[in-house]
Amino acid sequence: MESESQTPHLQDNHGEDENAITFRILVIIQIIFIMSSLILGGIIFLGNIAYMIQGLMGISTIPNELISMWSLQGFLVLILSILLMRSYQGVMEKLPDAFSSSFYLYVFLTVIFATMGSFGLVFIIVIILQLVLIFIPSVRILWFEEFVEDTKPRIKETRFTLHLVRKSPLVVVGILIIVFMVGVAFTAPWIATYEGTDMVFEDAKLPPGAESNTIKLNFAYALDDMQFNPDIMPNYYYDEVAITEDHLKTVEIPRMFIGVSDMNTGFDAVSVNITFRIYNLNVTEYDAMTESERLSYLYADDSVISNTSVNRDNLLRYINLNNETGVYVWELQFTASQKTTEWSVNTRVGISYYSIYPIHIWGTDNYGGDIYSRIIWGAQEDLKISLSVVAVAVTIGAVVGAVSGYYGGKFDELVMRVTDIFFAFPGLVLAMAIVMALGTRSLETISIALMITWWPTYARLVRAQVLTEREKLYIEASRSSGASDTRILVSHILPNTIQPVIVQATMDIGSVLLVAAGLAFIGFGPPVGTAEWGMMIAVGQDYILSSPWMTLYPGLAILVTALAFNLVGDGIRDIMDPKLRRR
Amino acid sequence: MTTTPDDLVLNVKELYLNFYTYEGTVRALDGVNMFLRRGDTMGVVGETGCGKSVTAKSILRLVEAPGKIESGEILLYDKDQETGQIQEIDIAKLQQEEMLGIRGNKISIVFQDPATYPNPVFRVGDQISEVIELHQDLSLDVLNMKIAKLELSLSASTTSENRAEIEEKINYYKQQLDNPPKPDKKSKREAAKLKAIEMLKLVRMPAPEQVANQYPHELSGGMRQRALIAASLACNPSILICDEATTALDVTVQAQVLMLLNQLKKEIGSSIIVITHDMGVVAETCNWVNVMYAGVTVESCATLELFEKPIHPYTAGLLTAVPKLHEDRDRLPQIRGTVPNLITPPSGCRFHPRCDYATKICKEKKPLLEEQKPGHWVACHNPLNS
């Protein structure tokens, strides 16, 4: 009996020793990590504040690139580091909870650092090091089992939620549309046939599916600002160009363009003979021939003597090519009587050709802007507005609502009266007044106006939720076990109030689109010509009888997008509602 | 189980019911057998989650999706009021529309929580008269009410001319008493309301007229439960199911309600099914007991016999777990293990993992409910006390 009980005791001792060493290393690394990320976050954050103050005061010192590049990341790193510091305190006391929360924070931080280039990489390596350390068996026993126990029901819940999502067709459709729209926004440069600001005035008010009335001049450069080596004379360059069907789509003849300008040979003032030739050859034939043999295949040539002191002649020519497919070799040659120490020149060689503008699948607006392309570009702008407005409104609203709901009292009264006022105000008029007060009419001012009008909704929502949650028994229980207010608010109440906020936020992403459109309609939209859906409708309404497509398609875009967000939000509410959630 | 249907009102045979959930099929009822004799009070006992309430709800066909009755019979022996003929109805096979005539009329139920079961936005009296109006032919009551009203005005009126007119009317109505005409909706509602007040009186509600006009939240828990009992007894049902009807009440109120139920049983002539997890309630009120374990009826016998000589090991364990006053023990004995997960129930006898007497056969073969002793049915391979 005696020996049996002693052996594990010895092992325990041994384990604790080893444990202590690894643990100490972990703690040291953690301290280093937290200090450096706090400093990083702090520098960026404070730098940004300083920059803002500078901007307000009208002083302009160019900020450090680091500060301006990662303003958002810096802020997030700062917040997460502060949270991480708190959980490190727990880690030192070997609380299993603290280990798991720092584990989550590592994951978030890794994501943020991943966007910060090679600078972030260093931090990621340190994070990985810490992760390895906390997974070393002697440290792992401190927390891992409890962590798994903790996450098991959560994973199970999540799986069940996903199962319900899959079972509700409307949510799936909504998610698919949202993914599609986000995809459209990201791939706009590739899938839009025109630029968002393109206006082909000849094409104004064309119906859907119409071809363009005009043709487009294109340049395909074979040589773009080539610098020649002044040490080698003669200095020459040649290449093959092919005239393909692409270049022959219109009646206009494709042309070769040669541009040599701003020749400068410095103080040496050397005169340079510039010759440009086009041969009816392909490049293999060209290579095989001598210079004189080539000349019999000469298609066209041109030359100029550029003398820096007397005359600075430029070689700028268009040479008509045959209006059929074929291959040419062009040759650009500089010949000088003597070498020069300085030498600079602008050179361009290319084909200029006309192509037909892409078809206007959904017609054009009154300025000849392509509706289809503008809707695609608009997806970018509109999603940006909606997401930023909702994100900011949720953040402000959640903080105000949570504090006012949890502490109650005078602050709560004040907040409620203020939100009352906001609700009593006609939203559109308020947003409009703010845009007016801000002065300029741009997407940014509209966003700001909408943020200001939107946060009370969330403050109300979160407050109501916190109030009901606060009275529940589990809060009483955790308070009686000595949890601090912040801890109760952050780790108990907020997770339980987040669900209706998510639902509301999802649906509001759609609503922001509508109000932004409404603002545009009453004349407080972004500048005319901005590819934004609301603005497109607002412009189109004047032409509703002659060209209804101007209004129809952007409206449909808003409808589909907002509907998708609403479907998802509404569906999520059904799915997450504990009263309706059934197994 | 074989008994003559003459004295039976309800016979549940081999009832199987599943819940089809995300995590799997919950085999909630796995062969429930029970019968109820006319005038009996039968107890159904078992732990939480053993399928007592589901059985009660399936007798009324109130089990909603994802629950589904798989097989089995729920036979209701309905005695015709006039001819005295007994008609056998299999509730398990009825359509939902056909159930409407049975619910609240032939079988009614009193639920557990008097705080959540009454509809908060309707007056108590209306909630009772609603059932009466729905199921009862009130033509006679309407006539009687009219006569009573006229008689009241008769005693109040003075002029002879008036009196003659009223008397004539009374006579006219009295002639119709044998073959009352179909009453109009308004007077029917009025009569139902009067009857509801009568029902409230029946359940010993203080100030019934006043209570009838009150909303549920204005009453105490015990009063609310009385009101619910009044509503369920309003149509003289042949079976009254009390689904943990007294669990949410104070002990003193609980005793009152139990006493009331037993008195009413005699007055109305119903049979009662008492569903409870409280052995004390069973001992006090029931003369027959069904013990359920994990969706199976394991023992069924007279109350006294069960308390004296339980045969099934589970019942025996359950009874030893009840604290007794005259015994001095440091720790109550308990049945080892926990209630099984009904998605993957144990093979054979569902009790075998927790049973001290389990043998190999218990694991392999499901025991059938058999009459081990006269009047004592048990589902066990290794019965005790036999």
Add this chain to the structure above:
Amino acid sequence: MKLRDFVLRRIILAIPVVFGVLTITWFLSYIVGDPITMYITERTPDAAIPGIRAAHGLDESPVVQYFIYLSNLFQGNWGVSTSTGADAPVLELLAMKFPATIELAIVAMIFAIVLGIPLGIISATKKDKVQDHITRIFALSGVSMPIFWFGLMLKYLFFFQFSQWGLPYLPGGDRYNIRRFSYEPTTGFLLVDSLVFEHNVYMFTDALVHLIMPGFCLGYITLAIITRMMRSSMLEVIKEDYITLARSKGLTERVVIYKHALRNALIPTVTVIGLAFGGLITGAVLTETIFNWPGLGRWAVRAILNADMAAINGFTLLVAFIFVIANFIVDMIYGVLDPRIRYG
């Protein structure tokens, strides 16, 4: 709580809201433009301006100006609107335009309630079935469309295209056919006036026809809100114990849903209806512009475009009042529907 206490409490709560709105409107007109524009028009001679400025205390400090503004408001001097062509006092214009908007809002509300509540019930009772999906898509479309776009599209199809195709078409604007009838407002509510005062049934039907498109257009959002609220509260209610009890009584599903469940589910829905009424007036801003409706909304838009601060302020205040009153009425109805809340 006694009814009197309740009313008093509501009034006390409403005071800061109204004052807040007053303050913000004043502040906005103060920073956005020169407040003098509220009292002068283009036709005011330049020489008179300093006099007007002094008369309205606009040469005083902002604090004094604020109190002057308040006292003006309480004396019924809400400024002069310049954007309507003929310059007129704001209060007068509000009173003139108010009936048209309220008439439209009420019709829209009737549309929304009459369609929304049954749709919500259908959607809840047939949860996750085809009916539910269709209803939800229909309802959610209402909150996913720019209201003016919807109006434009309705007008394009039912007015313009239908008349092009020679089909019976709906009028595309105005409250009544101006060429057929002449209308001298008595109460301002055209439907009431035409029947009660003018005894003109043709005019009444004409007014009704004119209300169809703008009414539906304006009501669609509210319809969506009501349907959604009705659905979710119905879903919650039919899980309640008292519904099980109602079923156990042998009541038909119809009675269970339309009597026992509906009455309970209506309680939260009524709240939403009340709140949505305030939203209707804002929605009217856009709808009225599309349908050329001579109400507050179109007037407000014109005021906004012309930076007519007096008119904007007047409109804002009116909407705030309507909001406060609607909230009050909702609370009263709440008490009627839910016996657990009693005011007296």
